[in-house]
Amino acid sequence: MLADKMFRTLLSREVLRFARVWTQTIIPPLLTSLLYVVVFGVALGSRIREIEGVPYLQFILPGIALMSLITGAYMNTSTSVFDAKRERYIDDVLISPMSNIQIALAYTLGGTLRGLIVGTGVFLVGMPFAGVTVDRPILLLLIGVTVSFTFSAIGTVVGVVSSRIDHVTFMTNVVIQPLAFLGGVFYSVDMLPAGLRTATLFNPIFHTVDAARFATLSVSDLNPYPALAVVALLAVLSFCGAWWSIARGPNLRH
Amino acid sequence: MSSRDGRAPALRIEDLRKTYRDGFVALDGVSLEIASGSFFGLLGPNGAGKTTLINSIVSLARPDSGTVQVFGHDAYEEFREARRMIGVSPQEINLDKFLTVQETLTFHAGYYGVGKKKARERAEELLERFELTEKRKARTSTLSGGMKRRVMFARSLMHDPDMLFLDEPTAGVDVELRYKLWDYLRELNRGGMTMLLTTHYLEEAEELCDEVALISNGRIAARDTSAGLKETFHARSIEEVYMKVMGHAG
Numbered sequence: 001m002l003a004d005k006m007f008r009t010l011l012s013r014e015v016l017r018f019a020r021v022w023t024q025t026i027i028p029p030l031l032t033s034l035l036y037v038v039v040f041g042v043a044l045g046s047r048i049r050e051i052e053g054v055p056y057l058q059f060i061l062p063g064i065a066l067m068s069l070i071t072g073a074y075m076n077t078s079t080s081v082f083d084a085k086r087e088r089y090i091d092d093v094l095i096s097p098m099s100n101i102q103i104a105l106a107y108t109l110g111g112t113l114r115g116l117i118v119g120t121g122v123f124l125v126g127m128p129f130a131g132v133t134v135d136r137p138i139l140l141l142l143i144g145v146t147v148s149f150t151f152s153a154i155g156t157v158v159g160v161v162s163s164r165i166d167h168v169t170f171m172t173n174v175v176i177q178p179l180a181f182l183g184g185v186f187y188s189v190d191m192l193p194a195g196l197r198t199a200t201l202f203n204p205i206f207h208t209v210d211a212a213r214f215a216t217l218s219v220s221d222l223n224p225y226p227a228l229a230v231v232a233l234l235a236v237l238s239f240c241g242a243w244w245s246i247a248r249g250p251n252l253r254h
Numbered sequence: 255m256s257s258r259d260g261r262a263p264a265l266r267i268e269d270l271r272k273t274y275r276d277g278f279v280a281l282d283g284v285s286l287e288i289a290s291g292s293f294f295g296l297l298g299p300n301g302a303g304k305t306t307l308i309n310s311i312v313s314l315a316r317p318d319s320g321t322v323q324v325f326g327h328d329a330y331e332e333f334r335e336a337r338r339m340i341g342v343s344p345q346e347i348n349l350d351k352f353l354t355v356q357e358t359l360t361f362h363a364g365y366y367g368v369g370k371k372k373a374r375e376r377a378e379e380l381l382e383r384f385e386l387t388e389k390r391k392a393r394t395s396t397l398s399g400g401m402k403r404r405v406m407f408a409r410s411l412m413h414d415p416d417m418l419f420l421d422e423p424t425a426g427v428d429v430e431l432r433y434k435l436w437d438y439l440r441e442l443n444r445g446g447m448t449m450l451l452t453t454h455y456l457e458e459a460e461e462l463c464d465e466v467a468l469i470s471n472g473r474i475a476a477r478d479t480s481a482g483l484k485e486t487f488h489a490r491s492i493e494e495v496y497m498k499v500m501g502h503a504g
């Protein structure tokens with residue numbers, strides 16, 4: 001299926017789309033993340049110094065990179081699918097001989113790639129400031145791919161089911177960004193009161209940030225491997241959602 | 255039904271029904287057979303079910319019941335084979351705004367599994383045919399309405415379909431382009447391509463089609479050659495037939 005010419009064409013269209021508008025899709029998240037590094041890491045970091053025995057800037061870098069990766073992956077598919085649906089050029093794809101699973105996978109992998117490019121870029125830009133090295137690079141890559149795939153698939157679902165563009169941005173502003181900020185990017189959950197700590201455990205982004213921090217620095221609030229299993233399960237479930245939305249989603253096939 | 259080249263009928267539809275969520279009955283048991291190689295016209299007022307019928311064949315609409323076969327292939331069970339044989343030029347402009355004219359054509363070919371080299375050659379041929387060569391590098395969003403319509407025609411032909419669905423193809427098109435398109439459609443049809451045309455322009459249907467069906471309230475109300483319909487309905491023109499049939503059907 002992945003070698004299929006039809007599938008590869010749609011995937012390359014998705015890559016072309018975000019590459020063609022790289023000043024909107026790649027550069028702004030890199031700059032924003034760099035600002036986080038400067039403001040939270042360099043300025044505030046001089047006061048906080050260390051968390052769990054790790055310099056503050058090193059502590060927050062994996063989370064900031066993951067936050068950018070999540071937003072990039074989600075925004076790519078949600079806006080691409082929404083635009084294609086609103087202007088009906090998605091019909092050209094839907095009436096082709098491609099299967100629904102191929103279409104869902106091509107859109108999702110396009111977003112996954114953008115998420116990985118942005119996330120990796122943020123990490124690489126932040127590395128010289130933080131002076132960080134990655135303890136488990138393969139594990140970190142695996143986490144990055146899985147998380148990017150998950151949020152890209154969620155973006156596909158949202159792109160299909162949204163009837164207005166503000167539905168797409170609502171998810172970013174009201175769900176994803178708050179979950180990311182409350183997902184332990186800038187602090188350890190041990191610093192929270194008991195109630196908030198328990199609530200954080202239900203935040204899936206917390207588990208991904210914690211696992212990424214473990215892969216980078218070998219420090220984590222929880223055992224990262226059960227969290228990874230949860231993230232993998234989320235990836236499978238969200239892709240099933242993307243597949244369903246292409247096959248049966250509202251306003252796509254009437 | 256006999257076909258010009260002895261193939262299975264280009265299209266065989268049996269008892270197709272579709273009711274939208276708001277209760278609107280778009281297709282109310284449509285049965286239709288179109289011979290391979292024919293030029294078939296589907297006429298009817300807005301909301302009669304023409305576009306829903308086309309969308310049901312290409313899976314953009316999900317019919318409630320009924321069967322559709324494209325050159326003998328079940329449109330849903332054997333969707334890959336069926337869809338490869340169909341080209342669609344839709345009623346509404348639906349061009350990918352991120353792509354150039356040339357990319358629109360080559361990406362479409364890729365969606366149908368056509369190799370890069372063949373797609374480039376075919377794109378060259380169609381760009382020239384539709385006088386779009388100079389605009390090949392232009393983004394589709396920058397084109398005029400007539401040019402967008404030409405790009406959509408070219409796109410629908412990129413994968414060499416056996417049957418072409420033309421949903422109101424000349425709506426909003428100037429007279430010169432309309433005549434050029436007619437000539438090209440006749441040429442394609444003479445080459446063996448089956449045509450299914452929906453149009454509001456009755457003279458267009460009379461000019462181009464071997465056979466015409468009138469659809470009203472989701473049902474096929476009449477079907478014959480233009481001459482046959484005129485004779486049956488004691489009418490002097492296809493317009494008169496249309497008014498009589500729609501009057502009765504409505």
